[in-house]
Amino acid sequence: MSNEVLSPAEMAEADRRAIAAGPFDGIGLMRRAGQAVASLALARHPAAERFHVLCGPGNNGGDGYGAARLLHESGAAVSLWAVGAPRPGGDAALAAAECPLTPQALAGFEAGPGTVVIDALYGAGLSKPLAGDAARAVDIATERKLPVIAVDLPSGVSGDSGRVLGCAFQAEVTVTFARKKPGHLLLPGRQLCGEVVLADIGIGDAVIGELRIKTFENTPALWQAGFPRPAADTHKYRRGHVNVFSGGPSATGAARLSALAAARAGAGAVTVLSPGNAMQVNAAHLTSIMLRKVDDTATLAAILDDSRPAAFVLGPGFGVGEKARDFALAVLGDGQGRQNGVEGLVLDADGITSFEDHPASLFITAGAKGAAKLVMTPHEGEFSRLFSSLAGDDSLSKLDKARKAAARSHAVMIYKGADTVIAAPDGRAAINANAAPWLATAGSGDVLAGVVAGLLAQGMPAFEAACAAVWLHAEAGSSFGPGLIAEDLPQALVPLLRSLANST
Numbered sequence: 001m002s003n004e005v006l007s008p009a010e011m012a013e014a015d016r017r018a019i020a021a022g023p024f025d026g027i028g029l030m031r032r033a034g035q036a037v038a039s040l041a042l043a044r045h046p047a048a049e050r051f052h053v054l055c056g057p058g059n060n061g062g063d064g065y066g067a068a069r070l071l072h073e074s075g076a077a078v079s080l081w082a083v084g085a086p087r088p089g090g091d092a093a094l095a096a097a098e099c100p101l102t103p104q105a106l107a108g109f110e111a112g113p114g115t116v117v118i119d120a121l122y123g124a125g126l127s128k129p130l131a132g133d134a135a136r137a138v139d140i141a142t143e144r145k146l147p148v149i150a151v152d153l154p155s156g157v158s159g160d161s162g163r164v165l166g167c168a169f170q171a172e173v174t175v176t177f178a179r180k181k182p183g184h185l186l187l188p189g190r191q192l193c194g195e196v197v198l199a200d201i202g203i204g205d206a207v208i209g210e211l212r213i214k215t216f217e218n219t220p221a222l223w224q225a226g227f228p229r230p231a232a233d234t235h236k237y238r239r240g241h242v243n244v245f246s247g248g249p250s251a252t253g254a255a256r257l258s259a260l261a262a263a264r265a266g267a268g269a270v271t272v273l274s275p276g277n278a279m280q281v282n283a284a285h286l287t288s289i290m291l292r293k294v295d296d297t298a299t300l301a302a303i304l305d306d307s308r309p310a311a312f313v314l315g316p317g318f319g320v321g322e323k324a325r326d327f328a329l330a331v332l333g334d335g336q337g338r339q340n341g342v343e344g345l346v347l348d349a350d351g352i353t354s355f356e357d358h359p360a361s362l363f364i365t366a367g368a369k370g371a372a373k374l375v376m377t378p379h380e381g382e383f384s385r386l387f388s389s390l391a392g393d394d395s396l397s398k399l400d401k402a403r404k405a406a407a408r409s410h411a412v413m414i415y416k417g418a419d420t421v422i423a424a425p426d427g428r429a430a431i432n433a434n435a436a437p438w439l440a441t442a443g444s445g446d447v448l449a450g451v452v453a454g455l456l457a458q459g460m461p462a463f464e465a466a467c468a469a470v471w472l473h474a475e476a477g478s479s480f481g482p483g484l485i486a487e488d489l490p491q492a493l494v495p496l497l498r499s500l501a502n503s504t
């Protein structure tokens, strides 16, 4: 699977194993990396007046020396600017020795209009904030709006976290090797990379396979095989039943958005569980979605006794407090959840906030043997209410935070935002990169919660259901585009579901 995402440390390990396995040695891989960069530069900028190749002291610089040599050999005008000398005897020193151009000191870097910058200063080895001559080079490229081709990563972007250390190049395109790194997908790194092109430099799939990678880009390849399809002899309850808890009379819309989304995602039957005082307003707005009165845990217990497969959504518009906690814990089931046919609980919005001062009760119940699967869908604010120490730890990336939160809470975590991360308690994680800002509209999260529940109710495992829902939700938002409101999203899922059904 080529959607594995490797940390810089994992990439370095892949590099070592590839060299050991052959056929390429270190300089062989580096030459291929330089070749990939030079080919792309010529293809994208055939009329460039000059290529300015900026080389750092490490292997990223080594790739740059290789690219500069090939561009020069192809007849292009090339200026080579270097900072620091490569370690003698290393691959980068070999690449520098093979390059016939004389490097100038980066301190004197100048570049006019019509020229292209190739940034091979720092890549996976970025170890401190960009400063001095490197920062000045960033300023020049930015001020003059020069196209930048980044080698592996734009210098200044952390490959682990996507964060900027000091300052960073804004690349038009980034050429990376073998697999993407978290910094290509997490923000702001993703935006600074521009287009990301993956080059095959000879690190084989077998080598990557040996590393047992647990981080992925969230693409359909990750979950498509298990995407639910109704059997010919199914019936509506066998397709899965979703129950969505409604808020009070002035806050019912969010639950109905979730309910509709769950139905579109393929749940055979969907019921809004409404407080008595909101029955009328819910009834006035529901057609295919069913409605049932639930005011207390005793009534809820009767629903939970039903053994047909079901998933629950609790949180959208629900209100914060003890009732939310009692209902959520009852659904999780204290060892009874799965036996009762409860496939899972999607805890969103107010459902999450309700546990701000009582996280242990939620985490213990979710971790109990036989509990229903818990999926939580916090945005940044909700995440920090439940996981304040993780949220405030600047040494952790968003990927690290989601992963640790999932392990701590025994829940699949959907840590939302423009770079949503999905993480499972077993350590698997996926970074989502197909969302568009049109999704930042009220009620959009309610729809996502409903899609997750719709897939859970159909028996999809929680991590895969969460990944599929996030991808579908993002794709629906991106394909709809301007003018999107949350009500549009369930309908916008339809063509995507159709093409998934046709392609499996």
Ligand SMILES: NC(=O)C1=CN([C@@H]2O[C@H](COP(=O)(O)OP(=O)(O)OC[C@H]3O[C@@H](n4cnc5c(N)ncnc54)[C@H](OP(=O)(O)O)[C@@H]3O)[C@@H](O)[C@H]2O)[C@@H](O)CC1
Pocket: 011, 012, 014, 015, 029, 030, 033, 056, 057, 058, 059, 060, 061, 062, 063, 121, 122, 123, 124, 125, 126, 127, 128, 129, 130, 131, 134, 151, 152, 153, 177, 201, 203
């Ligand atoms: N792995 C693979 O499969 C392949 C990898 N390849 C390439 O190797 C690259 C990784 O190479 P790398 O490990 O040598 O690290 P790299 O990014 O060159 O930086 C290290 C040097 O920079 C320095 N330094 C760092 N930050 C700094 C700063 N802000 N300001 C100043 N100095 C700073 C740092 O200093 P130190 O931390 O030691 O003090 C050290 O000297 C990778 O991105 C890819 O392009 C390909 O060749 C093909 C196969």
Ligand SMILES: Nc1ncnc2c1ncn2[C@@H]1O[C@H](COP(=O)(O)OP(=O)(O)O)[C@@H](O)[C@H]1O
Pocket: 349, 379, 416, 417, 418, 419, 420, 435, 436, 437, 438, 439, 440, 441, 442, 443, 444, 445, 446, 447, 448, 473
């Ligand atoms: N700038 C953005 N780009 C892409 N997706 C976004 C952006 N902002 C928000 N989203 C997505 O939109 C949804 C918003 O959910 P949420 O914050 O819970 O809103 P609401 O509570 O109004 O439903 C999430 O799925 C989130 O990932």
Ligand SMILES: [K+]
Pocket: 060, 119, 120, 121, 122, 123, 150, 151, 152, 153, 154, 155
């Ligand atoms: K770089």
